[in-house]
Amino acid sequence: MIIFDKVAKQYPGGYTALDGISLRIAPGELVILSGHSGAGKSTLLKLIPAIERPTSGAVRINEQDISRLPRRAVPYLRRNIGMVLQESRLLFDRSVYDNILLPLIINGHPPGDAAKRVGAALDLVGLHGREKEFPAGLSGGEQQRAAIARAFVNRPSILIADEPTAHLDPAYAAEIAELFKSFNGAGVTVLVVTHDVSLFRHWSPRRIALAHGRLMEE
Amino acid sequence: MRNWLYLHSRALAQALERLGGQPFGTLLSALVMGVALALPAGGYLLLDNIAVLARGVSGTPEISLFLDDKADSAQAEAVQGKLQAEPDLASFRFVSRDEALRQLESSGLGDVLSGIAVNPLPDAFVVTLRSDDPELFEALSARMRNWPGVAHVQLDSAWIKRLSALIGLGRTVVLMLAALLGLALVIITFNTIRLQILTQKNEIEVSRLLGATDRFIRRPFYWFGSLQGVFGGLVALGVVWIGVDVLAGPVAKVAESYGALVALSHPGWLESLATVASAAALGWLGAAISVRRHLAET
Ligand SMILES: Nc1ncnc2c1ncn2[C@@H]1O[C@H](COP(=O)(O)OP(=O)(O)OP(=O)(O)O)[C@@H](O)[C@H]1O
Ligand SMILES: [Mg+2]
Numbered sequence: 038m039i040i041f042d043k044v045a046k047q048y049p050g051g052y053t054a055l056d057g058i059s060l061r062i063a064p065g066e067l068v069i070l071s072g073h074s075g076a077g078k079s080t081l082l083k084l085i086p087a088i089e090r091p092t093s094g095a096v097r098i099n100e101q102d103i104s105r106l107p108r109r110a111v112p113y114l115r116r117n118i119g120m121v122l123q124e125s126r127l128l129f130d131r132s133v134y135d136n137i138l139l140p141l142i143i144n145g146h147p148p149g150d151a152a153k154r155v156g157a158a159l160d161l162v163g164l165h166g167r168e169k170e171f172p173a174g175l176s177g178g179e180q181q182r183a184a185i186a187r188a189f190v191n192r193p194s195i196l197i198a199d200e201p202t203a204h205l206d207p208a209y210a211a212e213i214a215e216l217f218k219s220f221n222g223a224g225v226t227v228l229v230v231t232h233d234v235s236l237f238r239h240w241s242p243r244r245i246a247l248a249h250g251r252l253m254e255e
Numbered sequence: 256m257r258n259w260l261y262l263h264s265r266a267l268a269q270a271l272e273r274l275g276g277q278p279f280g281t282l283l284s285a286l287v288m289g290v291a292l293a294l295p296a297g298g299y300l301l302l303d304n305i306a307v308l309a310r311g312v313s314g315t316p317e318i319s320l321f322l323d324d325k326a327d328s329a330q331a332e333a334v335q336g337k338l339q340a341e342p343d344l345a346s347f348r349f350v351s352r353d354e355a356l357r358q359l360e361s362s363g364l365g366d367v368l369s370g371i372a373v374n375p376l377p378d379a380f381v382v383t384l385r386s387d388d389p390e391l392f393e394a395l396s397a398r399m400r401n402w403p404g405v406a407h408v409q410l411d412s413a414w415i416k417r418l419s420a421l422i423g424l425g426r427t428v429v430l431m432l433a434a435l436l437g438l439a440l441v442i443i444t445f446n447t448i449r450l451q452i453l454t455q456k457n458e459i460e461v462s463r464l465l466g467a468t469d470r471f472i473r474r475p476f477y478w479f480g481s482l483q484g485v486f487g488g489l490v491a492l493g494v495v496w497i498g499v500d501v502l503a504g505p506v507a508k509v510a511e512s513y514g515a516l517v518a519l520s521h522p523g524w525l526e527s528l529a530t531v532a533s534a535a536a537l538g539w540l541g542a543a544i545s546v547r548r549h550l551a552e553t
Contacts, residue, residue, distance in 0.1 A: 088464070109468070116466035125464045128457065140465045142265060145258050187465075 038064060039085065039195070039226065044094035044104075046080055046250075054080040056250040058094070062228065064194070067221040069237050070230045072247035078230045079123070081247065082197050085228070086118045087111045098195070116144050119188035119225075121198035126184070127172040133183050134159075134168035140191045158186040162216060178209035185216055195226045202233060210236055263474065270478035273451065274486075284447060284483055288440050288534065289490020295433035296522070296530050297495045302425045304506075304519050318396055320380040323406040330404035331378060337402060338380060343391055347382040355379065377406060437537050440487065444480045444541025445548075451479060452549045459550070473546045477539055484538025488531035496521055 039062040046055040054077040062068055072078050083089040084096050087103050096103040098114070106114060127136050137158055141151040159165045162182040164175075172180050181201060188196060198217065202210035214236040221227045221240075229237070234244060246253045274281045320338075322331060331349075338347050350358075355376040384391065396408045452459070459472055499521050506519045522530070 086464070112463070112466045112468045112471075114466075115464065120464060122464070125461055126457075128461060130458075139462065143462060143465050143467045143471060145262060147261075191466075 038062070038097075038099060039228075040095075040097040041081075041084070042095045042097065044084065044091045044096060046077070046084065046089060047092045054250055055084075055091075055247075058250075058252050060245070060252060062226060064226055065221070065224050066226055067218070067237070067240060067242040068228045069234055069242045069244045070228060070247065071232060071234050071244070076247040077250045078247055079199050082122065082199055082228065082230060085195065085197055086115045086120060088122075088124070112143075116140070116191060117193050117195065119191065119193040119196040121181075121184050121188050121196075121201045123199060125188075127180060127187070129172050132169050132171055133164060133175070136172065136183060137168075137187045137190050140187060144191055154190055154192075158190040161189070161219075162186040163212075178205050178212070181205065181209075181213060182216070185213065189220060193225070196220055196228070198227075198229045200230055200232070202231060202236060262471070263478075266474035267478045267482075269475040270482055273475070273479060274482060280447075281483070281486065284443065285486035285490050288443060288484070288487025289494055291436040291439055292487055292491035292530065292534055293494035293498070295429050295436055296491050296526075297498055298425070298429040298432060300495060300499070300520075300522055300526070302422055302429060305425075306422055317410075318382045318384070318392070318399070319409045320382060320399055320405055321407040321409070322378045322380075323404050324377060326378070326404035326406075334380065334402055334404055338382065341395070343385050343395065345383045345385045347380050350379045350381055352376045352378050437533070440484065440534065440537045441541040441544070444483060444538045445545040447483065448476050448480055448542045448545035449549055451476060452545070469550070473550060476546050476550075477542050480538040480540075480542025480545075481535045482538070484534040484536070484541075485531055487538070488534030491534065492522065492527050492530055 039060075041058045041060040044055055044058040045053065047053050058081065070078055070081065080089060084091055085098070085103070087106055091104045094104070101114075103114065127133075128139070134155060137155045138151060141154060146154070155168070156165075159168055162185055164179060164182055164186065167175065167179065172183065175183065185198075185201065188198070196217070201217070202213050205213065210233065217227050217229055218237070218240050231237075244254075320334065322334065335349070338344060352374050356374050359376070384395070392410055396410045399405055400408045462472055499519050503519045
């Protein structure tokens with residue numbers, strides 16, 4: 038359960054990106070978040086793994102108040118949240134395999150088990166056989182799929198994605214939407230920011246929208 | 256424990272990879288550190304060798320106790336008794352005036368004395384001490400000077416004193432050098448780690464998002480600093496080793512001309528280990544400070 042309780046976020050300089058957000062996302066829900074540019078979508082996503090902290094109000098995940106989490110506890114929170122954000126780009130100095138392996142190393146997985154999981158994640162996103170290549174050698178869609186494999190390899194219970202289909206052909210975008218649906222089918226709570234709400238229409242997800250930092254349920 | 260070992264071995268592998276990824280920079284830092292460390296390490300070794308060398312040149316420190324011309328055998332025996340009672344003596348032997356003359360003649364200086372009818376040399380005791388502590392030397396000779404029948408006490412403590420003062424001064428200089436160059440090593444590591452952190456900025460940020468703890472992120476940098484220190488220490492040992500090889504010949508010649516059988520020696524296992532270990536520790540320290548300074552908040 039993810040709960041936003043009267044959350045406001047002001048960036049240094051005084052700009053109010055989020056204002057009075059109250060929101061409950063149940064475990065296993067698929068939620069699509071849309072809104073105009075600058076509406077505060079990315080800001081809302083970043084509050085969940087404590088990349089940003091709310092100025093007022095509280096964000097709770099499974100009863101835990103994320104907004105007051107001490108700095109040293111943040112890494113353990115993040116290990117349970119898969120992220121496909123602009124900030125969490127692929128590392129271009131290592132292979133696709135090593136990129137996907139990284140969360141498992143960070144999590145201290147035993148090497149044998151880690152190798153199996155990376156293999157499974159590669160299969161899932163259809164990059165099997167491409168693992169030795171470097172991200173620069175992949176197309177935009179393939180890079181995005183590698184990033185999704187990395188977000189999911191740790192089997193988090195929450196998955197957040199910020200415009201995962203931006204700059205992709207419609208065919209690729211549809212594939213990626215399918216991926217998120219399949220994760221959601223496996224019980225993962227999925228929150229996706231996208232302009233292209235039609236992509237997910239087959240699964241009739243819950244749709245919410247932001248406008249000027251305020252939430253509108255649709 | 257298993258996991259801890261695994262994480263450290265991964266961090267070590269990562270540090271080695273980063274060092275290997277820029278072989279030229281790694282080599283350069285190792286050389287700079289090595290040459291810097293070779294100075295105090297070599298200085299220490301040199302002083303150690305000089306102390307041994309000095310003992311070799313002077314032999315065991317001796318005091319010569321010349322008896323009064325007019326001293327009779329009873330007085331000589333009394334002096335002998337007193338010497339026997341001294342606890343700090345290693346040995347002593349009596350050199351009669353006749354024996355002294357024979358020694359002088361056999362040494363080729365006999366001609367000087369050939370014109371003189373009577374033997375001008377006094378009876379003497381030659382005393383060797385248990386230690387070469389100059390204080391003990393002084394105290395003992397001052398006491399002997401007051402013994403009845405003793406005309407003159409001659410000791411080589413003056414130059415021993417000077418030498419040990421010089422060695423003491425040398426030790427201080429080496430210590431200061433070590434402190435100064437150790438500081439330089441810490442600063443060099445501090446800076447390399449700073450640059451490392453800058454180049455790894457992207458990886459560090461992404462790792463944080465993926466749930467990496469501060470410790471996870473810092474670990475490879477600690478290893479990096481320590482390894483760089485180890486390489487620097489090894490270079491320093493190499494420089495000292497070669498230096499000893501180069502200097503051994505000339506030093507042996509000098510020692511020979513003083514009649515001393517001394518060879519300049521290579522650093523021992525313990526000294527080598529201490530050099531490398533302290534270089535590693537200094538590298539670790541530089542890394543720790545740099546990491547604390549540059550990885551504080553992200
Ligand atoms: N780090 C920051 N410092 C200051 N202001 C910021 C920061 N990040 C975002 N903002 C501001 O907060 C507002 C909301 O930004 P946010 O990135 O959440 O919007 P968004 O809905 O994701 O927009 P887009 O669709 O363009 O990505 C914007 O006006 C933006 O300029
Ligand atoms: Mg955005």
